[in-house]
Amino acid sequence: MKYAHIIGWGKYTPERILTNDEMAAMMDTNDEWIRSRSGIGARHWARKDETLADMATAAAIAAIDHASLSVSEIDMVIVATAIAIFPATACIVQDRLGIPHAGAVDLVVACSGFVYSLAMAGDMIKAGSKNCVLVIGVEKMSSMMNLEDRGTAVLFGDGAGAVIVRGSDQPGGILASVLYADGSGGEDLYLNDKRHLVMNGREVYKFATRAMPAAVKEVMNKVGWRAGQVDVLIPHQANIRIIESSAKVLGIPMEKVFVNIEKYGNTSAASVPLAICEAVEQGRLRSNDKTVLVGFGAGLAWGAIAIIWDVQHPSSKTKQLINRAVFNGSKARTRFRRALRQLGDKLPGRSTLSDKKDKN
Ligand code: UT7
Numbered sequence: 001m002k003y004a005h006i007i008g009w010g011k012y013t014p015e016r017i018l019t020n021d022e023m024a025a026m027m028d029t030n031d032e033w034i035r036s037r038s039g040i041g042a043r044h045w046a047r048k049d050e051t052l053a054d055m056a057t058a059a060a061i062a063a064i065d066h067a068s069l070s071v072s073e074i075d076m077v078i079v080a081t082a083i084a085i086f087p088a089t090a091c092i093v094q095d096r097l098g099i100p101h102a103g104a105v106d107l108v109v110a111c112s113g114f115v116y117s118l119a120m121a122g123d124m125i126k127a128g129s130k131n132c133v134l135v136i137g138v139e140k141m142s143s144m145m146n147l148e149d150r151g152t153a154v155l156f157g158d159g160a161g162a163v164i165v166r167g168s169d170q171p172g173g174i175l176a177s178v179l180y181a182d183g184s185g186g187e188d189l190y191l192n193d194k195r196h197l198v199m200n201g202r203e204v205y206k207f208a209t210r211a212m213p214a215a216v217k218e219v220m221n222k223v224g225w226r227a228g229q230v231d232v233l234i235p236h237q238a239n240i241r242i243i244e245s246s247a248k249v250l251g252i253p254m255e256k257v258f259v260n261i262e263k264y265g266n267t268s269a270a271s272v273p274l275a276i277c278e279a280v281e282q283g284r285l286r287s288n289d290k291t292v293l294v295g296f297g298a299g300l301a302w303g304a305i306a307i308i309w310d311v312q313h314p315s316s317k318t319k320q321l322i323n324r325a326v327f328n329g330s331k332a333r334t335r336f337r338r339a340l341r342q343l344g345d346k347l348p349g350r351s352t353l354s355d356k357k358d359k360n
Helices: 020-026 031-038 052-067 089-097 110-127 183-188 201-223 240-250 268-281 317-328 330-346 353-359
Strands: 003-012 016-019 042-045 076-081 103-108 132-140 158-168 173-181 189-191 197-199 232-235 289-297 301-309
Touching: 003 052, 003 110, 003 268, 016 020, 020 031, 031 240, 042 158, 052 076, 052 089, 052 132, 052 158, 052 317, 076 089, 076 110, 076 268, 089 103, 089 132, 089 317, 089 330, 103 110, 110 132, 110 158, 110 173, 110 268, 110 289, 110 301, 132 268, 158 173, 158 268, 173 201, 183 189, 183 201, 201 240, 201 289, 201 301, 232 240, 232 268, 268 289, 317 330
Parallel strands: 076 103, 076 132, 232 289
Antiparallel strands: 003 158, 003 173, 016 042, 132 158, 173 301, 189 197, 289 301
């Protein structure tokens, strides 16, 4: 039987930090309102020219460094994000990292996207169709903000987090997941035709405080854990009040719940992997911890995963240097592959579109 273990994690946050006071200089709001209603103190906003692929690649490189694997081992890239674009961000990341033989797909389920992607990566590995999956959550929420809507503009931020999941015969890792959606609630959180995020905060709040504890309870039942046995709960960072209310319903003390919303706001699909990275950095997520991840948001969609956080890989400097050389050759490699594709059409025995037209 195959098991799926997380073996690397990495994050990227844009340089620019906007405090609540800076938001208050832009619109009619204040630090007290934002903190008391959401727990947010600041958020990172990407530069105008900074793309999803830029942020996703930076987080992926950090995760690959940590995992100490060769990029060529990766056979699937999944990017969780809120907006569908093409080419898929996952394909751009695959090219920039120089991963030779991987599938690549974007998964668009907004705030639940990372939990969905990680669950699907785990299932692919357990089924044997893939063995090493790079899962990234990345968002540029700042590009969707309507600065005239203070009820949403203050809540969201940008960033990226990534994990590497690899197959192993060793029991543990991703144990179980639950994934749900109820599209009838889609109108409570959506992107309008001006590409601005629109949210019915009260309805989303009610949904979130029901969905989060229900999903956590169900996944705990699946693996036979009681609330008292969970070492770390890592929730989607949407609102401290949602997190506290859900933890209370679940009977999990806040000391066991990882929260970093104060620094980043709601980074949608990036929030859970950003929190994973910080929980590890701060020593809050340790070897053999019984860990539950939970996401909820637009769709409406929600889900949870139970994991034993168990595999520690010492990073190898040699592999990091080799990978760095592969990453640095990305532009030249892209040009070479393009040229090769064009040349391929001219090689004897290769039929081209014009040949096909001639034959018809
Ligand atoms: O990841 C996706 C999931 N999203 C969420 O989980 C969000 C869920 N919803 C929430 O977290 C909360 O509903 C909010 C934080 C968005 C809003 O909190 P609320 O307690 O539901 O506030 P409200 O929308 O009912 O607004 C209360 C008051 C209003 O003023 P009046 O009508 O009472 O005079 C708003 O105009 O607060 C006012 N308000 C603000 N005041 C200062 C709304 N936004 C702001 C603001 N600064 N930024």
